[in-house]
Amino acid sequence: MQLLLHITTSGEWEAAQATGIYRPPSLDSEGFIHCSLTHQVVAVANAQYRGRNDLLLLCINERVVHAPVVFEALGAPKPFPHIYGPLNVEAVIKVVPWKPKADGTFTLPTELPDL
Numbered sequence: 001m002q003l004l005l006h007i008t009t010s011g012e013w014e015a016a017q018a019t020g021i022y023r024p025p026s027l028d029s030e031g032f033i034h035c036s037l038t039h040q041v042v043a044v045a046n047a048q049y050r051g052r053n054d055l056l057l058l059c060i061n062e063r064v065v066h067a068p069v070v071f072e073a074l075g076a077p078k079p080f081p082h083i084y085g086p087l088n089v090e091a092v093i094k095v096v097p098w099k100p101k102a103d104g105t106f107t108l109p110t111e112l113p114d115l
Helices: 010-019 025-030 041-048
Strands: 003-009 055-061 069-072 080-083 092-098
Touching: 003 010, 003 041, 010 055
Parallel strands: none
Antiparallel strands: 003 055, 055 092, 069 080
């Protein structure tokens, strides 16, 4: 099992903590929650979230996720993990605030946990 990473906002995460279930908009629009592995997440952040200062990085223990986790390429050169259902909040083992550098780009946080 691996550490899965998901980029979100503090507002979305606060709502999840209140209900015990994390359900981002992509679950309804695409049918799954986008995740990354450690070696993938920086490229995703720089492509999709460059310059955003309101992000959190959810560190997810794949073994504790109730919904199916499927690794799929879906047009990408390498497979990414997708969670096909709501994420139970107890699967999130750490939440890391993720701020970009001055030029708006992201680097991998040093606070990521080991599994």
